[in-house]
Amino acid sequence: MHLSLLLLPALLRSSLAYTALSPESLAALPPPTDADFNPETGSILAPILIPRVPGTPGSDAVLTHFTNFFTTHLPHWNLAFHNSTSTTPTSGGKPVAFRNLIATRDPPSTANSPSSVSRLTLAAHYDSKLTPEGFIGATDSAAPCAMLLHIARALDPALTAKWSSSTTDEDDLDDFDDPPQGLQILLLDGEEAFHSWTATDSLYGARALAADWSSPDPAGLPLAAYRTPLASVNLFVLLDLLGAAAPRVPSYFKTTHWAYNHLADVEATMREAKLLESSPPSPFLSERNKSDTDRWLGGLVEDDHIPFLKRGVEVLHLIPHPFPKVWHTMADDGKALDSESVRDWTRVVGGFVGGWLGVEGFVEDGQKGRPDGGAEMVERDEL
Numbered sequence: 001m002h003l004s005l006l007l008l009p010a011l012l013r014s015s016l017a018y019t020a021l022s023p024e025s026l027a028a029l030p031p032p033t034d035a036d037f038n039p040e041t042g043s044i045l046a047p048i049l050i051p052r053v054p055g056t057p058g059s060d061a062v063l064t065h066f067t068n069f070f071t072t073h074l075p076h077w078n079l080a081f082h083n084s085t086s087t088t089p090t091s092g093g094k095p096v097a098f099r100n101l102i103a104t105r106d107p108p109s110t111a112n113s114p115s116s117v118s119r120l121t122l123a124a125h126y127d128s129k130l131t132p133e134g135f136i137g138a139t140d141s142a143a144p145c146a147m148l149l150h151i152a153r154a155l156d157p158a159l160t161a162k163w164s165s166s167t168t169d170e171d172d173l174d175d176f177d178d179p180p181q182g183l184q185i186l187l188l189d190g191e192e193a194f195h196s197w198t199a200t201d202s203l204y205g206a207r208a209l210a211a212d213w214s215s216p217d218p219a220g221l222p223l224a225a226y227r228t229p230l231a232s233v234n235l236f237v238l239l240d241l242l243g244a245a246a247p248r249v250p251s252y253f254k255t256t257h258w259a260y261n262h263l264a265d266v267e268a269t270m271r272e273a274k275l276l277e278s279s280p281p282s283p284f285l286s287e288r289n290k291s292d293t294d295r296w297l298g299g300l301v302e303d304d305h306i307p308f309l310k311r312g313v314e315v316l317h318l319i320p321h322p323f324p325k326v327w328h329t330m331a332d333d334g335k336a337l338d339s340e341s342v343r344d345w346t347r348v349v350g351g352f353v354g355g356w357l358g359v360e361g362f363v364e365d366g367q368k369g370r371p372d373g374g375a376e377m378v379e380r381d382e383l
Contacts, residue, residue, distance in 0.1 A: 017178050018262055020355045023273040025363040026266070029350055030154045032343040037146060039138070039334025044069070044149050045342075048142040049334050051135060052128045054190050054204070055096045062126055066101050066149070066187055073153050076160065077105045084208035089195035090130060098190040098205045101126075103152065106182035107163050115217060115224035118179040119232050120356050122148050122349075124239045125191035125205070125304055129328065136333040139324050141191075143243035143342050148185050151350040157367055158359040159183070165362070179225060181357055184233075191304050203304055210307035230311055235259060235356075237316045238305045242345050244324035245338035246280040251287040252317045253298040259316050264288040266351040276347060277340040284341075284348065297321060318349070 021029075036044040047065040052058040070077050080102045085095035106117045124144035128137040136142065190204030213229040226232035235256065241247075251260040264285035270276045271283070287294075298317075305315040326332040354363065 017358070018355050019358050019360050020262065020265060020269070021351050021360050021363070023269055023275070025354065025360055026270055026347075026351045027273065027275055028363045028367065029158075029347070029354065030367070032147075032150050032346040034339070036150055037143075037339065037342055037346075039337055042146075045143065045146040046334075048126065048145055049136055049138055052126060052137075053130050054098050054127050059099075059127065059189070063099060063101060063187075066126070066145075069149050070103055070152075074103075074105075074156055076156065077103050077152070079103055082205070082209050082212065084205065086190075086204050086208075088204075089201055091194070096190075096204075098208065100189055100205045100209050101187040103185040103187075104182060105152075105156065105159060105184075107180045109163070110180050110182070113224075115226050115232070116180060117182045117232060118226070118234045119182040119184040120353065121184045121186060121233045121236050122151070122239070122353070123186040123188055123236065123304060124148055125188040127189050127192055127205075129192045130194050132330055135328075135330060137192075138326075138333050138336050139241045139243040140327065140332055141240050141242075143337055143345075144239035144241075145187055147239060147242070147342070147346045147349060148187070150346050151353055152183070152185055154350050155183070155354055155357070155359065158354065158362045158365070159357065161362040161365040162357075162359050165365075183353065183357060188304050197302070202302070203307060206304040207307045210311055210313075214311050230308070230313060233308070233313050235316055236305055236308050236313045237349075238303060238318065239345075239349070240303055240317075240319045241323055241327065242318065242320070243337040243342045244320070244326065245278070245341050246282075247284055247320040247324075247341065248282060249285055249318055250297055250321050251285075251290050252296065252301070253315060254292065254296055256314050256316045257290060259314075260285065261288050262355060263316070263318075263348065263352045266355065267348045270344075270347060270351065276344045278338070278344045280341075284345070 036042050039049055040046055048062050050058045052062045067079060070079055082100040082102060084098050087093055088096050106114060110117050124141045126145050129135045188205045193201045195201055216227050217229060251257050267283055267285050301319060305317055309315050326336045
């Protein structure tokens with residue numbers, strides 16, 4: 001990410017139905033634990049806390065960790081790789097490979113009509129900086145990636161329970177019903193600059209993906225609800241620089257302030273119910289009462305959302321302002337992470353996603369196990 005005075009317009013879209021999870025449902029979601037998030041031994045986080053510059057063995061190892069996680073724990077999710085190449089200022093004219101991992105879970109009823117699904121998209125970048133040599137990037141953005149993996153696993157049983165209980169045939173839906181809702185996770189490569197931040201030396205994976213997704217799907221139907229993959233993204237939620245103690249995340253965009261408020265409400269509900277561990281001097285999300293005349297920082301921070309924002313996608317940017325003190329230094333390693341804040345961010349964002357996907361009433365049912373035992377094979381496509 002990079003600071004800029006670039007101001008970008010966003011297209012206003014009507015908000016979809018949102019049903020906040022009750023304190024009971026929030027408490028029932030599987031909590032993040034030290035077994036998952038310990039920087040040295042945590043099964044989700046520790047494998048990401050290595051240098052992972054694009055095109056290096058560290059990048060290969062982290063991408064393998066991601067795919068193994070979904071294959072092992074989330075067999076109902078579809079995995080796809082989006083591959084691109086680009087020269088960089090440090091590559092001596094040789095192309096560098098960038099690999100985005102796209103994990104998607106859609107309602108089973110839409111298996112034959114994926115272009116009918118509207119998706120909440122959660123994103124974080126998994127690459128680390130080339131310099132300083134050995135840079136880990138724990139907040140930037142190993143911890144956010146680990147949060148997304150846990151959120152997918154925590155909500156998956158509730159989604160299974162919800163969709164298994166549905167008796168509504170999608171053909172019976174009238175034009176005024178909300179479209180089918182799916183969940184999509186983007187683990188993006190090449191966010192960091194190799195030399196210095198410019199429009200061409202940054203956001204390599206995000207720029208390539210947004211450009212490709214803006215073209216019509218050749219396999220889509222002529223009358224598809226969403227003619228392009230980009231059009232199906234109803235909200236792009238980007239996590240970055242999270243994991244340090246006492247963060248303050250502003251509401252960056254007026255057009256998604258309503259979504260920010262839902263997320264802030266989840267934090268407030270969980271703190272009141274004593275479901276969070278940290279005790280910061282102010283809430284993580286402290287701008288619930290922001291007015292139209294207040295200062296909005298949308299466009300100030302360049303990050304992986306920019307290529308999507310330019311194409312009209314609505315963005316909820318979860319990045320602290322100011323940045324953590326360890327930003328882009330060797331101190332941004334496992335020791336920079338505040339374990340309570342890491343787990344609390346995971347809980348809060350997970351609760352928001354559950355509300356967006358309407359799993360109230362299905363969280364506890366989902367904990368009883370998947371009806372089919374989770375034996376489905378995962379399909380992999382290379383785009």
